Amino acid sequence: MHPTTQLLQEARDRVTFPVQDLTKLIYGNEEIYETFMKAQKVIASEPSIRNHPDYHNWGRKEQIIKSYEKLRVMHQHLNLANAAHWAPMLSLFQGTTPSAVSFGMTVPALRFLGTDEQFNLWGPKFLTMEIVAAYAQTEIGHGSDVQNLETTATYDSQTNDFVLHTPSVSAVKFWPGELGFLSNYALVYAKLIFNGKNKGVHPFMVQIRDNATHKPLQGVVVGDIGPKLGYSTKDNGFLAFENYRIPLNSLLARYVRIENGQFSKHGNEKISYASMMVSRQLIIFVYPRMAAQSLTVAIRYSITRQQFTNDKREENSVLEYQTQQDKLLPRLATCYGMIFAGLRIMELVDDNFHRVQKKDFSTLQQSHAILSALKAWSSQWVVDTAEWCRLSCGGHGYAHYSGIPAIYFDTAPNVTLEGENQVMYLQVARYLLQEKVPFYFNFVLHIKETLANQSTDFGQLLKLTLTLQLISVAKKIKDTIGTGKNFQQIWNEVVGVQLLSVAQRYAEYFTYLVFQEYISSANPSVKEVLQQMCDLYSLQVILDNPNTLIESGRITVDQFKQFNEIKIDLFNKLKPQALGLVEAFNFTDNALRTCIGCHDGKPYEYIYEWATKENSVNIKGVPQAVNDLMGTKIKARL
Numbered sequence: 001m002h003p004t005t006q007l008l009q010e011a012r013d014r015v016t017f018p019v020q021d022l023t024k025l026i027y028g029n030e031e032i033y034e035t036f037m038k039a040q041k042v043i044a045s046e047p048s049i050r051n052h053p054d055y056h057n058w059g060r061k062e063q064i065i066k067s068y069e070k071l072r073v074m075h076q077h078l079n080l081a082n083a084a085h086w087a088p089m090l091s092l093f094q095g096t097t098p099s100a101v102s103f104g105m106t107v108p109a110l111r112f113l114g115t116d117e118q119f120n121l122w123g124p125k126f127l128t129m130e131i132v133a134a135y136a137q138t139e140i141g142h143g144s145d146v147q148n149l150e151t152t153a154t155y156d157s158q159t160n161d162f163v164l165h166t167p168s169v170s171a172v173k174f175w176p177g178e179l180g181f182l183s184n185y186a187l188v189y190a191k192l193i194f195n196g197k198n199k200g201v202h203p204f205m206v207q208i209r210d211n212a213t214h215k216p217l218q219g220v221v222v223g224d225i226g227p228k229l230g231y232s233t234k235d236n237g238f239l240a241f242e243n244y245r246i247p248l249n250s251l252l253a254r255y256v257r258i259e260n261g262q263f264s265k266h267g268n269e270k271i272s273y274a275s276m277m278v279s280r281q282l283i284i285f286v287y288p289r290m291a292a293q294s295l296t297v298a299i300r301y302s303i304t305r306q307q308f309t310n311d312k313r314e315e316n317s318v319l320e321y322q323t324q325q326d327k328l329l330p331r332l333a334t335c336y337g338m339i340f341a342g343l344r345i346m347e348l349v350d351d352n353f354h355r356v357q358k359k360d361f362s363t364l365q366q367s368h369a370i371l372s373a374l375k376a377w378s379s380q381w382v383v384d385t386a387e388w389c390r391l392s393c394g395g396h397g398y399a400h401y402s403g404i405p406a407i408y409f410d411t412a413p414n415v416t417l418e419g420e421n422q423v424m425y426l427q428v429a430r431y432l433l434q435e436k437v438p439f440y441f442n443f444v445l446h447i448k449e450t451l452a453n454q455s456t457d458f459g460q461l462l463k464l465t466l467t468l469q470l471i472s473v474a475k476k477i478k479d480t481i482g483t484g485k486n487f488q489q490i491w492n493e494v495v496g497v498q499l500l501s502v503a504q505r506y507a508e509y510f511t512y513l514v515f516q517e518y519i520s521s522a523n524p525s526v527k528e529v530l531q532q533m534c535d536l537y538s539l540q541v542i543l544d545n546p547n548t549l550i551e552s553g554r555i556t557v558d559q560f561k562q563f564n565e566i567k568i569d570l571f572n573k574l575k576p577q578a579l580g581l582v583e584a585f586n587f588t589d590n591a592l593r594t595c596i597g598c599h600d601g602k603p604y605e606y607i608y609e610w611a612t613k614e615n616s617v618n619i620k621g622v623p624q625a626v627n628d629l630m631g632t633k634i635k636a637r638l
Ligand SMILES: Cc1cc2nc3c(=O)[nH]c(=O)nc-3n(C[C@H](O)[C@H](O)[C@H](O)COP(=O)(O)OP(=O)(O)OC[C@H]3O[C@@H](n4cnc5c(N)ncnc54)[C@H](O)[C@@H]3O)c2cc1C
Pocket: 101, 135, 136, 137, 138, 141, 142, 143, 144, 145, 174, 175, 176, 177, 231, 236, 413, 416, 417, 418, 419, 420, 422, 423, 426
């Protein structure tokens, strides 16, 4: 057997749990598993959309064209109206997926904020892609602060319609995905001006391009904003209106209406959270799976990569080094926690939608808080994990051929889009500081018991850290009130950093709770390895932020040292299982877009093959500019 293939095979033989039992748990249900497997099969077998080694040498236009082709082909194989069918498209292909914004953001907003008639009017046209609509909220001057958006929609009582206008350069819509070329409609968030009064920011469904020619309509200025860190195939766009008239029916009118010349509000305004839930839920569900891809590459490569000899004069796989395990194993453990959190959140959001449709808003705010916390926490963690995986692969990790750099830069925007992470955390903190919050927040109802509990069980320590931090920030706010600062100043200038910390601790604790739920319901064959993973996850969280426990005297320095020893013990237990834990995800080589983390473990052959045979820079020969330069015979300046 080829020597590095043998290393990987031996590692596979050391795995002691049935990998397929974990696979079932990771994908949650048959439908999700089947769509992931089907998508991987289709990419590998369709030459026009197959992930291509030379992709990162292509120009942006070629990459965009390929992304449209991907959508066309996948449309034939999957039901794109179903978010579970979307998920694989977002994580398994090179480049982003066109119309993901339209399906993932605009359609849910239309469903929740539009009337049934409006949904019936436009909804079916999305499915046939007769309509593709950007979600046009952010402007050059304001993103997070939605209430200060400047675009105006002024009601004209003479004509019973609206005039949409961009009053200044800072009011130009900027960043919406799929706006640059693809969309013929946009859901535009604008200040509704009624009888000269500002009635707040509301969404308007607006046609921006001609049905036949796809050219911008008169009064609309639209285009692509230019190159970015990643996301090269996404046509993030700009959009401005010059006194552009839109019909009365453009205003999504489930909760806000103009009827018979009268403005009125109905139901719960907080419903606007619901429309953002689908896209945030997708971020939490999909992108930890891309972290799992980078971990698959890094762990396979770390088994096949050998550096330096041991006392038997054999070369060590770099995974044998404790420092390499420290880069990868706690992240692998966390990845499982995040995957389970993503699955549980899908259920919570689904349950919430059913309630909202029956006008029951009782779980809306809690679901919003959980989604915000986990969106923020998981999105930053995925980017950091891609970076650590890259580092763990040394020089070859830096090459696009490893598959890891693209995971880094295509997941990086998730930290900012769909609610900037720190702004999200602050909303979570606000919710946590309410007095009685039920559901996954009921630790707040048991503060006394938590403080009295002396156990050093990891779950208890996570809960204790969260509780102590919450008490500390609440006390600080209380103590500062009356010192001349108002609540807003205290929030922004005195406790901001503490608030972020509490919200992060909440995300970690929620993940722990869900991890434990999944272990309880798991097949006995995988319970032990999952418990070890959950222990490592929790322990790493405690070791990363021990200050609260140490300062409060709840753990001693000796206990802290012991925790480090327990962690090393867990490394020893989990190292032989690591390959099985990543291979349970069942990614094909093509879906991993890698030459260093393939199933047959031959990194060097593929690195050389891709560099020599797939690399179009070489295939096209020496660029003319090099010949010209060498021909000039530059004289040294002495
Ligand atoms: C790739 C990509 C795709 C996007 N797609 C879309 C789309 O489809 N549709 C759309 O409408 N928009 C889209 N956006 C825009 C995105 O939603 C906004 O950029 C995002 O909401 C952040 O807003 P901002 O840019 O105004 O950041 P800002 O809010 O200006 O953030 C700047 C800094 O200020 C801090 N900050 C802001 N407010 C506070 C506060 N109250 N307290 C403490 N700190 C604060 C932030 O933490 C951050 O560090 C996209 C952006 C990107 C990068």
